[in-house]
Amino acid sequence: MRVGFIGLGNMGSGMAANLLKAGHAVTVYNRTPAKAEPLVAEGAQAAADLAGACRGDAVVTMLADDAAVEAVTQGEAGLLASLPPGALHISSSTISVALSERLTAAHAAAGQRFVSAPVFGRPDAAARRELFVLAAGDDEAIEAARPLLEAIGKAVFTVAEAPPAANLVKLSGNFLIASIIEALGEAMALVAKGGVDRERYLEILTGTLFGAPVVRTYGGLIARRQFQPAGFAAPLGQKDIRLALAAGEALRVPLPLASLLRDRFLSLLAHGGDQLDWSAIGQLAARDAGDA
Amino acid sequence: MRVGFIGLGNMGSGMAANLLKAGHAVTVYNRTPAKAEPLVAEGAQAAADLAGACRGDAVVTMLADDAAVEAVTQGEAGLLASLPPGALHISSSTISVALSERLTAAHAAAGQRFVSAPVFGRPDAAARRELFVLAAGDDEAIEAARPLLEAIGKAVFTVAEAPPAANLVKLSGNFLIASIIEALGEAMALVAKGGVDRERYLEILTGTLFGAPVVRTYGGLIARRQFQPAGFAAPLGQKDIRLALAAGEALRVPLPLASLLRDRFLSLLAHGGDQLDWSAIGQLAARDAGDA
Amino acid sequence: MRVGFIGLGNMGSGMAANLLKAGHAVTVYNRTPAKAEPLVAEGAQAAADLAGACRGDAVVTMLADDAAVEAVTQGEAGLLASLPPGALHISSSTISVALSERLTAAHAAAGQRFVSAPVFGRPDAAARRELFVLAAGDDEAIEAARPLLEAIGKAVFTVAEAPPAANLVKLSGNFLIASIIEALGEAMALVAKGGVDRERYLEILTGTLFGAPVVRTYGGLIARRQFQPAGFAAPLGQKDIRLALAAGEALRVPLPLASLLRDRFLSLLAHGGDQLDWSAIGQLAARDAGDA
Amino acid sequence: MRVGFIGLGNMGSGMAANLLKAGHAVTVYNRTPAKAEPLVAEGAQAAADLAGACRGDAVVTMLADDAAVEAVTQGEAGLLASLPPGALHISSSTISVALSERLTAAHAAAGQRFVSAPVFGRPDAAARRELFVLAAGDDEAIEAARPLLEAIGKAVFTVAEAPPAANLVKLSGNFLIASIIEALGEAMALVAKGGVDRERYLEILTGTLFGAPVVRTYGGLIARRQFQPAGFAAPLGQKDIRLALAAGEALRVPLPLASLLRDRFLSLLAHGGDQLDWSAIGQLAARDAGDA
Incomplete structure (x- = not known):
């Protein structure tokens, strides 16, 4: 699949690398561009801005907190404005239930699909593809996201249909x-x-x-x-x-x-x-x- | 070893049976004598009173609570009065730290040895000799008690020298x-x-x-x-x-x-x-x- | 003084009435205009919008919660945009410390003066001018606000110079x-x-x-x-x-x-x-x- | 009334003095006899032992804790053994509900009357007869005790018929x-x-x-x-x-x-x-x- 990846911290770097290893076409974006370099060396494309990471079938976000996720989703250049209709936003950050509810509603209003997919595991587990993925969203969206979810974790658990449940x-x-x-x-x-x-x-x-x-x-x-x-x-x-x-x-x-x-x-x-x-x-x- | 066993409830019955299986000479006592019958059928002696269970090298108590343990240790017919000098009292009941402190002092004053040996595990584990034994007492007393402790559990952990620690x-x-x-x-x-x-x-x-x-x-x-x-x-x-x-x-x-x-x-x-x-x-x- | 009053609920109505009784020129504003009528009958002016209540020396806000206070302070027609330089915003609502901090900074940036003046007392105390007023702000601003604060309460306690302290x-x-x-x-x-x-x-x-x-x-x-x-x-x-x-x-x-x-x-x-x-x-x- | 008083600490000394002032015939007892001297100077009798304080219509105890109250009530020379039938034990110590229950039963079995009468107030209030007395016991016993209770406090509140309620x-x-x-x-x-x-x-x-x-x-x-x-x-x-x-x-x-x-x-x-x-x-x- 063609997938954008936003957030190349300790967790995100390992997850993006595993998406590459699984054969997906990964376009990475990070506020600090230098963090993208090792992944580019492994075959990733580097996007110059958020919109550049939103041109595929899906985009994965792995960021520090609510504020960071809101920063990349809102605004003229954010995911809500940039993702094509029907594209997936897979949110793996540990965020509030309230933000997950707002994103669920906003992506639906924008005609996009939202899967909440936080993970259990630390950076070393992320690098070794040993994360546990907790996925919530409607069945069809989860199935569409599954190849990506399976690429980043050793097991994927579906939680419920409402994304905030995850x-x-x-x-x-x-x-x-x-x-x-x-x-x-x-x-x-x-x-x-x-x-x-x-x-x-x-x-x-x-x-x-x-x-x-x-x-x-x-x-x-x-x-x-x-x-x-x-x-x-x-x-x-x-x-x-x-x-x-x-x-x-x-x-x-x-x-x-x-x-x-x-x-x-x-x-x-x-x-x-x-x-x-x-x-x-x-x-x-x-x-x-x-x-x- | 020659050992008395006091308290033939769900836990104690299994523990006493395992002492028998390990080859020890076991004299059992229970307030309700009928509970002793299955063990007698397996080779135990039945004591008519508390003192009758106090004539060997050691006595094990496995009772419901502080009150029950105090009832068998105090008084003219109790363990403190009946156990010979140097004999062991191995207390496996879940009792208060305060009572364990009092028993430590009382047995020392009476010239007897006290080992606190509560257990982790339920009745089925007691019957299958799968208890974990937590033993505290002075080293020499624990070594003396060890053949009995190993007969009732699958592992014996020494905790400290002061019995209440267990x-x-x-x-x-x-x-x-x-x-x-x-x-x-x-x-x-x-x-x-x-x-x-x-x-x-x-x-x-x-x-x-x-x-x-x-x-x-x-x-x-x-x-x-x-x-x-x-x-x-x-x-x-x-x-x-x-x-x-x-x-x-x-x-x-x-x-x-x-x-x-x-x-x-x-x-x-x-x-x-x-x-x-x-x-x-x-x-x-x-x-x-x-x-x- | 010429003072605007925003928020004519159970508390605010009594407070605004006492400002009138003390001889101040009061312009009231409420989202539901009907609530202004009794005060107009007692001599108040009714403002058609928020800005209309911001043309005097001061404006008092007495609203339900953070959201209501933010709604009247932010935006093109809000207090921050409408109050003249040097005018006072006296905030009597029970709001968060964090909002009080934001208002302190925003009014300072806008060249306005901010006094936080929440009150102890229920609606009947407000009506009878028996509130206790807790005032925080810089000394000069509190002195400027004092005739208004004393008109609404039976005692005014200065808390500290930082408005959020109140x-x-x-x-x-x-x-x-x-x-x-x-x-x-x-x-x-x-x-x-x-x-x-x-x-x-x-x-x-x-x-x-x-x-x-x-x-x-x-x-x-x-x-x-x-x-x-x-x-x-x-x-x-x-x-x-x-x-x-x-x-x-x-x-x-x-x-x-x-x-x-x-x-x-x-x-x-x-x-x-x-x-x-x-x-x-x-x-x-x-x-x-x-x-x- | 003829009353014994046991426990001449900071609280008890003031209470006993007020009983004297009210005209009662007071016999005091304290483990440390020197504490009785000021009261003897004011007209009290000093008892040589507990029994000596138990020869009147009533005895009041004001002691530090459960252990002290048990020490003076139990045993051959204690209140339960020494008080005449029908005499009152008024217990003003702050003790456990459980001990109060035991004393209620024990005095009833001994044919004596028990009133629980703990107090609110500090030593200075005790000295000035400004204690609040919380009295519980059967009505007839409380009425019998009332002249004493009123002598030690400025108000007597009856709580319930069961002494432990106080x-x-x-x-x-x-x-x-x-x-x-x-x-x-x-x-x-x-x-x-x-x-x-x-x-x-x-x-x-x-x-x-x-x-x-x-x-x-x-x-x-x-x-x-x-x-x-x-x-x-x-x-x-x-x-x-x-x-x-x-x-x-x-x-x-x-x-x-x-x-x-x-x-x-x-x-x-x-x-x-x-x-x-x-x-x-x-x-x-x-x-x-x-x-x-």
């Missing part, structure tokens, strides 16, 4: 991980103040009922107080919990555990945690116990 | 599971009200980053609202969270997520949930969202 | 009231389930240490389950807590009690509470206790 | 005050980080809707960070919140705000706050905001 599931996933971080943080603060070595505790957890990678990974970071370098920075975690709470507010779903996480992230950031991994919220229980 | 780890484990139940309950309330099918959501979770058995098991119960029969009844979950909070209070460790769980369990019980599985707290987020 | 204090006040409602709700749920009559309990509270009007008023509503008609509707309370949390997020101040209130309001609204007084969150503790 | 109301009162402290702490953390002077903020609060003495007193302590000397020490506040939560647990009433307060007190104590006034929890919101 964004909601993505946000819920990050909420679940942050919840486990908080639970581990409290448990570790408790047992450590009770005389149990934190590393030993983690061995016991992972050796018994809690062998899941998420426990092993984040439990290890908390046990060792090893919050730098940030695999996923605290402000991004804070943003995703904020978006989950905003979705809950719009749907009128109280989320007390998410509210607790919100306050944890704010406290972390208030104490200079912007550069830390989001798992650093897992140390706050120990801090509150005077045992930091 | 109780703390056990309680923290149940806190972690309840935390995951709460997180799943909130996530499912959110996505379901946002239009995602709960069963589909669980497939996505378990097919991506959240394949751990605890997610699969409890997520399924929450998705299907299937809280009966109770694998682990809500009042037991409430008790364990209470004990974790009490341990946190004694150690001055704030535990906001545990406090949230406390209130969830109280609300569940206030609405008649005594017979439900503890995972029924995972439905309360949906109830609060008017989507029960 | 909005923050206003939001904090509603947060404090909602906190007291929650505290009363929990206390009443506890004692009532313990066998104490709710009305009797309230008599004891108000007769001892808790005689403040806020306890008397809201305690009475909770004790009698009397949440209609709404003096201050639940969605407005929810909005103000949301704005307080948003301010906390921008300033990185965790607010766990505000988070609890947020979830209370969402649960209330999820169960159809849109028409209820905001004190209806005070019944949720009893509901959670199975004692609604 | 203890519940007393605990709920301390919960309400702690809730207001928390609310003020969060509000002040928010506005202060937003640039509002804390003292100025308090002036605004007390000058507008929040003029109640509790706001003035505790708001001032929080604004000035003045937590020593302790008027009511943090460990006592922590104890009362614990008792309120325990009562909620027994009645199955979730209390999320009380749970938040619990964690606040634990964090305060974990950071060395044992000597601070309980209002020091009002600084924790600022600490969490990095603005301590």
Whole structure:
């Protein structure tokens, strides 16, 4: 397929490269043009502007946040103005449910097709084509997008027909991980103040009922107080919990555990945690116990 | 070894049977004598009273709660009065850290040895010798107890030298599971009200980053609202969270997520949930969202 | 002074009437023109459009929310375009800190003066000139506005030089009231389930240490389950807590009690509470206790 | 009346003195006999032991906690063994609902009458006979006790017929005050980080809707960070919140705000706050905001 790709950050670069490897004709665009060079070396075309990335069957966006996605979709040169009728916009960014709703309506009004396709996985997984893709949109649009979705992930899960549903599931996933971080943080603060070595505790957890990678990974970071370098920075975690709470507010779903996480992230950031991994919220229980 | 076994409930019966299978000479005692009969048929001796179970190298207790453990340890006929000097008391019940501290001191004063050895696992795991044993006590006592501990579990983890540390780890484990139940309950309330099918959501979770058995098991119960029969009844979950909070209070460790769980369990019980599985707290987020 | 007044709802009508009574020349504007009629009968001029209310020394806005204030300030016919250089915009609406910051910057850029002057008090207090006015802005602007501020309230409190500070204090006040409602709700749920009559309990509270009007008023509503008609509707309370949390997020101040209130309001609204007084969150503790 | 008085601490000394002033024949007992001397100088008899204080129509106990009350009621020389049939035990200590229930049953079994009569007020109020007395018990017992209750307080409120109801109301009162402290702490953390002077903020609060003495007193302590000397020490506040939560647990009433307060007190104590006034929890919101 002929596909544009907008957003060549750590995630997007790997995803675009995998589209190329799968044989698609990829035109890339990035605000900082230098990031396009490695992909051009692998066979991509470089677009001079947004409209230049909108001339194929589809365009994939992988950007930092709502503001970045709005910047490329709105305006005279944006996707809504540039994409041909019937073309696909595949949005893989972690954005708010509310923006996904607005994009759903705007693309429909413009005669374009919109698939929401956020992903689970980090940059290394993106590069190795090991992402999990959460796709939502009407069946026909998802089927049209499938060759692209399968090129970027190892599995594609259809969520529902309404595109925002995929964004909601993505946000819920990050909420679940942050919840486990908080639970581990409290448990570790408790047992450590009770005389149990934190590393030993983690061995016991992972050796018994809690062998899941998420426990092993984040439990290890908390046990060792090893919050730098940030695999996923605290402000991004804070943003995703904020978006989950905003979705809950719009749907009128109280989320007390998410509210607790919100306050944890704010406290972390208030104490200079912007550069830390989001798992650093897992140390706050120990801090509150005077045992930091 | 010659070992007494006190407490032949769902857990204890399987544990005592495995001690027999491992070749130990087991004398069993239960308040309701009929429960001893199947074990006698397998080769156990039945003691007529507590003291009768205290004549070997060790006695294992596996009882419902603090009160039951205090009832068998205190008093003229209790373990403290009956166990010979140097004999072992291996306590596998899920009890409070405070009681474990009192037993540690009392057995030391009586010249006996105390090993705290709570377990992770349900009755079926106890019967199949698939428990994880968390052992705490001084090294020499744990080594003396090891043949018994290995007979009842598939792995023995030493936690620390102070016996109460094992109780703390056990309680923290149940806190972690309840935390995951709460997180799943909130996530499912959110996505379901946002239009995602709960069963589909669980497939996505378990097919991506959240394949751990605890997610699969409890997520399924929450998705299907299937809280009966109770694998682990809500009042037991409430008790364990209470004990974790009490341990946190004694150690001055704030535990906001545990406090949230406390209130969830109280609300569940206030609405008649005594017979439900503890995972029924995972439905309360949906109830609060008017989507029960 | 010659002053425009925009927003003739329950609050604004009383405030504009008091400006007239104090001898100011008032030009009123309301989206629904009929609401201007009683004030015209008392001597006000009616403006045909926003610009018509912007020809004096100052304009006061008293509107429902951020969106309404943005609607009258932005655009070709809005205040920013219409107010003469040096004229005052006195904003009495309960709006977000973020909007107040944007208005501060925009009026400065336009050469106009901005005073943030939200009020404590309900419509009856507005009508009787019993509002408390919280004023923030540079000293000179506040002095210029003072004759107007004193005409609408019984006391004017200067908060700080930055206009958003007054909005923050206003939001904090509603947060404090909602906190007291929650505290009363929990206390009443506890004692009532313990066998104490709710009305009797309230008599004891108000007769001892808790005689403040806020306890008397809201305690009475909770004790009698009397949440209609709404003096201050639940969605407005929810909005103000949301704005307080948003301010906390921008300033990185965790607010766990505000988070609890947020979830209370969402649960209330999820169960159809849109028409209820905001004190209806005070019944949720009893509901959670199975004692609604 | 002929009355014994047990517990001559800061509160009890003033209460016993007022019984004397009202003309009652008072026999005092205290574990540390020297504390009885000033009262003997005013006309009291000093008892050599507990039984010596149990020979009149009634005995009043005013002690530190559950353990102290159990120590004087149980045992061969305790009140249950020493009080004549029909005599009154008036318990003014702040004790648990559970202990009050046990005392109710035990005195009934012993043919004695039990009135629970905790008080609102500090030592200076006790000395000036300005306490509020919360009395619960059967009508006839309360009427019998009334001359004594009226001698120690400026007002007597009957709560219910079951004695524990008065203890519940007393605990709920301390919960309400702690809730207001928390609310003020969060509000002040928010506005202060937003640039509002804390003292100025308090002036605004007390000058507008929040003029109640509790706001003035505790708001001032929080604004000035003045937590020593302790008027009511943090460990006592922590104890009362614990008792309120325990009562909620027994009645199955979730209390999320009380749970938040619990964690606040634990964090305060974990950071060395044992000597601070309980209002020091009002600084924790600022600490969490990095603005301590």
